[in-house]
Amino acid sequence: MLKSKSLIHRTLIIFVFLFSANCNAMEKEYMLKAGFLYNFARFSQWHSLPQKDNFFTLCSPDKHFIELANIVLKERIVKGLPLKNKHIALNDISNVSCDMLFITVNTIANWENLKFFPYDNIMVIGETEGFIKNGGHIRFFLSSGKIRFEIAPKKLKEVGITMSSKVLRLARVVDR
Amino acid sequence: MKISQRFLWPLTFISPLLMAEQFDYENLDLDALMGMDVQVTSAMKRTQSAFDTASSIYVLSKEQITNSGAMSVPEALKMVPGLIVRQLDNNQWAISSRGVASRFSSKLLVMIDGQSLYTPKFAAVYWETLNVPLYDIERIEVIRGQGGLLWGSNANNGVINIITKNSIDTRDTLATATTGNQINVDTNFRYGNDIGNKGSYRIYGHAKHANASKKGARLKPNDTTKQYSFGIRADYTPNDELSGLFQGDVTHSKLGQNYRGVVDATNENIAFSDDLKRIDSRMMARLEHRISGNANQMLQVSWLKQNGSQAYIKEHFESIDIDYQMNFIYQSLQFDWGLNYRYNTISFAQSVFLDSDKDLDDLQQYGGLIQAQYNFTPDTLDFIIGTKLDHNDLTGWENQPSARLVYKPIENHLVWSAISRSVRIPTLIEFNDNFKLNGTKVLDVLGTSTGLVAIDEYRIATFLNGNDKVKSENYISHELGYRFSDNDWSMDFSAYNTHGKNVAVINLNTHFEQFLPALALFRSGEIPQAAQALTTTQINLDLISVGKTTTKGFDVVLSWQPMDTLSAELGYSYTDFKYSLPYDTRPVVGFDSTNRQLFAKANYTLFNGHSLFSTLRVENSNAYNTDNYAALDLTWNWQINQQWSTALSGKNLLASSHIEYGNTNETYTIPNYIDESFTFTIMTTF
Numbered sequence: 015m016l017k018s019k020s021l022i023h024r025t026l027i028i029f030v031f032l033f034s035a036n037c038n039a040m041e042k043e044y045m046l047k048a049g050f051l052y053n054f055a056r057f058s059q060w061h062s063l064p065q066k067d068n069f070f071t072l073c074s075p076d077k078h079f080i081e082l083a084n085i086v087l088k089e090r091i092v093k094g095l096p097l098k099n100k101h102i103a104l105n106d107i108s109n110v111s112c113d114m115l116f117i118t119v120n121t122i123a124n125w126e127n128l129k130f131f132p133y134d135n136i137m138v139i140g141e142t143e144g145f146i147k148n149g150g151h152i153r154f155f156l157s158s159g160k161i162r163f164e165i166a167p168k169k170l171k172e173v174g175i176t177m178s179s180k181v182l183r184l185a186r187v188v189d190r
Numbered sequence: 191m192k193i194s195q196r197f198l199w200p201l202t203f204i205s206p207l208l209m210a211e212q213f214d215y216e217n218l219d220l221d222a223l224m225g226m227d228v229q230v231t232s233a234m235k236r237t238q239s240a241f242d243t244a245s246s247i248y249v250l251s252k253e254q255i256t257n258s259g260a261m262s263v264p265e266a267l268k269m270v271p272g273l274i275v276r277q278l279d280n281n282q283w284a285i286s287s288r289g290v291a292s293r294f295s296s297k298l299l300v301m302i303d304g305q306s307l308y309t310p311k312f313a314a315v316y317w318e319t320l321n322v323p324l325y326d327i328e329r330i331e332v333i334r335g336q337g338g339l340l341w342g343s344n345a346n347n348g349v350i351n352i353i354t355k356n357s358i359d360t361r362d363t364l365a366t367a368t369t370g371n372q373i374n375v376d377t378n379f380r381y382g383n384d385i386g387n388k389g390s391y392r393i394y395g396h397a398k399h400a401n402a403s404k405k406g407a408r409l410k411p412n413d414t415t416k417q418y419s420f421g422i423r424a425d426y427t428p429n430d431e432l433s434g435l436f437q438g439d440v441t442h443s444k445l446g447q448n449y450r451g452v453v454d455a456t457n458e459n460i461a462f463s464d465d466l467k468r469i470d471s472r473m474m475a476r477l478e479h480r481i482s483g484n485a486n487q488m489l490q491v492s493w494l495k496q497n498g499s500q501a502y503i504k505e506h507f508e509s510i511d512i513d514y515q516m517n518f519i520y521q522s523l524q525f526d527w528g529l530n531y532r533y534n535t536i537s538f539a540q541s542v543f544l545d546s547d548k549d550l551d552d553l554q555q556y557g558g559l560i561q562a563q564y565n566f567t568p569d570t571l572d573f574i575i576g577t578k579l580d581h582n583d584l585t586g587w588e589n590q591p592s593a594r595l596v597y598k599p600i601e602n603h604l605v606w607s608a609i610s611r612s613v614r615i616p617t618l619i620e621f622n623d624n625f626k627l628n629g630t631k632v633l634d635v636l637g638t639s640t641g642l643v644a645i646d647e648y649r650i651a652t653f654l655n656g657n658d659k660v661k662s663e664n665y666i667s668h669e670l671g672y673r674f675s676d677n678d679w680s681m682d683f684s685a686y687n688t689h690g691k692n693v694a695v696i697n698l699n700t701h702f703e704q705f706l707p708a709l710a711l712f713r714s715g716e717i718p719q720a721a722q723a724l725t726t727t728q729i730n731l732d733l734i735s736v737g738k739t740t741t742k743g744f745d746v747v748l749s750w751q752p753m754d755t756l757s758a759e760l761g762y763s764y765t766d767f768k769y770s771l772p773y774d775t776r777p778v779v780g781f782d783s784t785n786r787q788l789f790a791k792a793n794y795t796l797f798n799g800h801s802l803f804s805t806l807r808v809e810n811s812n813a814y815n816t817d818n819y820a821a822l823d824l825t826w827n828w829q830i831n832q833q834w835s836t837a838l839s840g841k842n843l844l845a846s847s848h849i850e851y852g853n854t855n856e857t858y859t860i861p862n863y864i865d866e867s868f869t870f871t872i873m874t875t876f
Contacts, residue, residue, distance in 0.1 A: 040483050046226055049218040057220075086218070143429065156430040157358050158478055159227045159486075164387070184224060186358070186384060 041082060044118075046161055047154055048083040051116060051139060054152065055092045057178040058170075060113065060135055069098040073112035075121040077101045104128055112136050117150070134173045146188060151175075164188050224359065225328065241673060244574060244594035244606040245337020246684035246745055248272070250330040252355075257793055257803040259825030259839030259869065260324060261368065261376060263352060264317045268823070269805055270332050271761030271789040272745040273348075276814060276850040279413035279862040280372065280403055281445045283317040284851050287334040287348040288686065289741055290767055290780030290813050293851070293859055297614055299338065299345035302352045303437070305474045305492040306342050309507050310534050310553055311618050313344060316496065319470045321419040321441040323378055323394050325873075326360060328353045334745060335686050336610040336667045339590045340526070340559045340578055346612045346665050354437070357382055357425045358390040363876050370839075370869035374399040389426040395419065402446060403862035405847055407854075411862045412446035412463040431480045438473040448860040451502055451543045455725075457629030457649040461860060466500040485518035504539035515559075522565035526576070531556045536618060543626035548658070550622045555582045572596040584621050585662045588613045604673040614663040618656070620694050620733050625654045630729050635700055640712060645721065651728040654696065661692045661735040678751050685744040693737030695775040700729045737777065738770040743785075754795075761789035767813065780853075783813035799829040806844075815852030821845040837871040 051072060070092040074080050083099040090097040102110050104124045117125045117140040131138070131149050140146075141154040151170045154163050166189040167177055177185075240247045248270050260266040264283040268275045274291040276284045284291040286298050294312040301307065302322055307315050331351045333341075338349030360382040368376040375397070382392035400415035421439035445466045450459040476490040490513045498505040515528035532555040538544060561576025577591040592610030599605070619625065629649025633639060639646050671684035708723035743765035751757040765785040769777050788808040795801045808820040822843040829835045842848075847863040854860060 043483065046223055049223045050220075052218050053220040053223070155427065156433075156480070157425060157427040158356055158433045158435065159480065160224065160356065161226070162224075162358055181220070183362075184220065184359070186387065186390075188387065 043161070044079050044082045045086045047116070047141070048079070048086040050154070050161060050163065051083075051114060052087055052090055052092070052097070054137065054139065054177070054181060055097070055114060057181045058137065059176040059178070060093070061174040061176070062135060068095060069111075070095040071098045071100050071110075071112050072114045072116065073100045073102045073107070073110060074116040074118065075102055075104050075124055076116070076118040078120075079116065079118050107133070114139065116140070117142075117145070135175070136173065137170065137175050152185075162186065240331075241604065241675060242572075242596060243337070244572075244596045244608055244671070246272070246334040246669065246671060246682075246686075247337065248332045248334070248682075248747070250332065252328055254791075254793070254803075255324050255327055255330070257801060257825065257827055258805065258823065259803065259827075259837050259841070259871070261373070261869065262317075263320055263322055263324070263330075265841075266324060266327075266330065267332070267350070268807065269791060270330075271747045271759065271791075272334050272763040272787065273332060274785065274787075276809075277864050278851045278859050279411065279447065279864075280400060281318040281413050281415055281447065282859055285315075285317060287332075288688070288743065288765060289347045290783065290785075291851075292779050292853065294619075295617075295779045297344060297346040298348050298350060299342045300350045300352075301341065302472070303354055303435075303474060304351065304476070304490060304513070305472060305494070306509075306511060306532075307472075307494065308342070308344055309496065309536075310615075311505070311507060311536055311538070313614060313617050316468070316470065316498075318445055319417075319441050319443045319468050319496075321396060321417075321421070321439055321470070322352055322354065323380065323396060323421070325364060325366070325378070326355050326380065326392070326394065326423075328355045334684070335669055336592070336612045336665065336688070337608065337669070339592055339610055339612055340561055340576060342530075343555070343578075343580055343582075343588075344614050346614050346663070354423065356390075356435075357392045357423045358427075360392045361390055364873070366871060366873040368869050368871040370867055372401055372403075372865070372867040373869055374401060376400070376869075385424065385426065388428055389424060391422065391424040393420075393422045395421075404865050405863040406448060407849060407852075407861050407863070409448045409461050409463055409860060412448055412465075413862055414444075414446040416444040418442045433478045435476045435478075436474070438471070440469070440471045443468045443470070447500075448862070449858045450854075450860060451858055452626045452628060452651075453502060453542045457626075457651045459628040462501065464501045466498060468496065468498045470497075471495045481518070484520075485516070487514070487516040489514050502541045502543060504541075506537045507534070508536075509534045522568075524563040524565075526561040526563075527559065529556075529558045530580075538623075544623060546618075546623050547656070548622050550583075550618060553583045553618075555580055557581055570598050582615050584616055584658075588615065588662055602675050604671075606669075606671045606673075608667070608669040610667050610669075612665045612667070614665070616656075616660045616662065616694065620656045620660045621658055623656045625656075627652045627654050627731070630700070632724065635702070635705060635729070636709075642717065645712070645717070645724070648721070648724055650724060653728060653730050655730050655732050657732055659735070660694055660733050663690055663693050663735070665690045680749045681746070682749075683744065683746045685742075687742040688740070690737075690739035690741070692735040693739050693769075694733045694735055694778055695737035695769075695771055696778055697732045697734045698774045698776060699732075733778065734775065736772050736775060740766075740768045740770070742766050747789075756792070756794050758792040759790065761787070761791075763787040763789070780813060783811065785813050786810040801827045803827065809850075813853075814850070815854075816849045819845045819848045819850070833874050833876050835873050837869075837873075839869045839871070841867045841869070 080099050080101040087097055114137045119142055122142045138150045139152040140150045145153040146166050152163055152165050154161055164186040168189055170177055240249050255266050258269055267273055273287050284293050286296040294314045296314050300315045333349040338345045341349050364380040366378045378396050380392055380394040384390050396419040398415055398417040402414045403411035419441040423437040426434040447466055448463050450461045472494045474492040479487045492511040494509045496507045510533045512531045517526040534553040537551050557580030559578040563574040565572050574594040579589050581587050590612050594608040597605045630652045632648050633646040665688050667688040669686045674681045704727050708720050711720035711723055745763045747761040749759050768782045790806040793803045803825045805823045810818045823841045825837055825839040827837045843866055847865050849861055850864050851861050
């Protein structure tokens with residue numbers, strides 16, 4: 015009996031994974047996250063917003079995410095500047111002007127290999143467990159299928175960014 | 191890269207079709223994003239996009255509920271076009287759609303976060319003791335008609351699912367206090383906070399003291415309210431794939447009411463004023479597992495306990511539900527399946543006007559559901575087929591299949607059609623119980639006067655007998671719908687035709703032969719003996735499943751948002767309800783009738799922090815033995831600052847004092863006149 019239960023369970027799991035190739039769900043999740051990132055930008059204060067080029071730049075090493083962000087965040091304005099989504103290589107970040115950096119689950123290994131991230135004025139957002147402990151400022155998580163986020167406002171302040179109370183009210187605040 | 195077009199509909203925020211799940215990336219409002227599900231499919235059979243749903247759905251948003259000044263869930267439901275919401279008095283309600291609403295038979299499935307509140311004793315819900323803090327409601331999804339068959343049993347006329355907020359979104363302190371000409375005090379308190387880094391909770395309390403109505407139909411009104419509630423919800427999310435939820439609520443109510451019943455040898459209905467004391471408790475735990483981005487499973491265990499006590503009726507009802515659901519998407523196929531089990535225990539103390547034939551205190555129900563949605567042409571044509579198969583202790587196995595088609599010929603336009611079969615399992619009143627009715631006069635039985643008033647006017651004991659020959663009612667429904675959505679307006683139209691058979695009706699056969707001995711005594715001049723013989727006779731009216739009904743009509747809702755500060759809705763609903771009955775029978779619930787409802791709603795932001803919310807309902811119906819009426823609810827909201835807000839509401843304006851429900855033969859409650867009322871609310875959050 016136990017064996018047959020186990021077989022059913024395994025068959026079920028294999029069946030589900032085989033049938034999970036559709037990418038719609040991931041598209042929707044990352045489109046929503048792009049929307050959240052836009053709001054983080056709107057409701058934060060950069061103490062000295064770099065004006066190297068005349069853009070507000072959202073960077074990510076994940077090309078797929080940048081493609082989605084280009085659709086969702088097309089022709090958006092942040093802090094009076096046009097929003098630009100930029101695909102970057104993490105080890106090249108010193109040569110790129112980024113105001114926000116989103117590290118997806120697919121690119122977290124590259125982030126963890128960086129060891130040291132010395133840049134001020136860049137809001138760093140991730141989505142993996144322990145991301146804030148590893149140097150990030152904001153981490154997305156899912157609760158009952160909805161996107162929620164935790165924020166470390168103290169760490170943000172250390173890099174010259176203040177998050178508004180509107181966003182903090184919705185967040186789980188860690189490391190005050 | 192090709193992005194699925196299903197996310198790219200240009201959408202407005204005002205439409206009740208679109209508030210639920212569509213991703214409007216034109217307007218990246220933070221609050222709206224917080225309400226979006228990442229999943230394309232959901233374990234709760236919830237609609238992913240109301241716009242794409244092949245049923246007549248309306249989504250009442252939390253903003254509307256908050257701004258409307260509603261003080262209870264039934265009051266909030268007055269804002270749903272096409273829903274019949276009628277007050278019997280200040281506490282009791284008759285609510286339904288696409289049919290006839292009744293206090294004890296609505297054929298409507300009502301759920302809080304998927305937990306059914308249906309009581310098998312009656313086909314109805316105790317709206318007066320349903321406590322859900324309105325400020326903690328995420329949205330209310332209303333499906334008119336048979337579109338929600340998979341949600342549960344007895345959803346013949348529709349489904350109302352109240353979805354509450356995740357406690358992670360209520361981690362603050364909230365207090366409200368309301369007073370008015372009808373409400374002495376209605377006060378709420380809620381506190382929410384984190385549980386470590388993985389969970390959150392909220393606790394809440396509610397107290398309400400309200401006055402009686404000003405004018406009664408037969409007796410001085412007694413519909414006072416004393417109600418106290420306490421509840422909790424906790425959510426735990428150990429990781430992105432798993433989340434758990436627990437919630438519980440207990441509500442103590444003391445509700446005054448006027449009612450009538452046959453309690454002595456006169457066999458005649460006597461009117462009473464009395465207090466109904468109730469304790470309603472519920473708990474629910476749910477575990478949701480995201481197997482992958484396109485697959486979910488969910489296990490939910492719910493417990494419901496209702497104790498009611500008043501003169502002549504003492505009721506105890508308890509149920510346990512276990513539901514498992516799973517769904518996934520593979521390429522063009524979306525597949526849902528689930529299993530359910532319900533255990534009910536019901537007991538009614540023997541009453542002078544209600545007793546049970548059989549020992550049917552425990553009822554079990556179990557079954558499953560299966561539904562497949564196939565996308566024939568990407569983003570254009572979908573076909574949905576499914577069924578719910580249930581076994582119950584009264585009528586055995588019941589099958590409720592449905593087939594639906596969704597067609598989007600061009601962007602922003604959608605046509606849907608559906609054919610479905612639903613069943614309504616007999617209630618225990620119909621299957622098991624005998625109810626003592628107002629006695630039948632001898633004059634009415636004989637059809638001619640005996641010449642003696644005392645004999646003519648004597649009421650023979652009359653019983654309405656439920657019996658185990660009563661079958662499940664069967665309904666076949668054909669539906670057709672069309673939706674359109676543009677930048678600043680949208681339209682939702684649906685038409686339906688539903689045929690019911692095996693509908694329970696009353697067999698009027700009085701078995702005249704039983705009166706012949708008394709008549710013979712009367713004719714021979716033995717009047718005292720004739721009178722004595724009459725006291726030993728009784729009329730037993732049996733419920734029989736031979737009725738047929740036809741319900742047809744349509745609902746249309748136009749939504750318009752010409753500017754950010756103004757949104758409006760205009761709706762019209764038409765329902766034609768007809769019985770086809772064999773000779774010597776009469777209906778139990780409702781009668782041939784036509785119901786028309788004109789509906790208008792507007793929310794206007796006057797200036798910063800000040801808004802006006804209005805709802806106008808024009809009810810034109812011959813289904814409830816009442817006059818037609820038009821009622822306006824108007825609320826002025828003032829957000830003073832981030833912490834404080836106030837609201838001033840006027841309800842039932844224009845309608846003056848009116849009766850909303852006059853079908854007193856269907857309920858033992860005696861209605862009161864519904865009056866204008868005014869409330870003032872102050873609320874703080876910090």
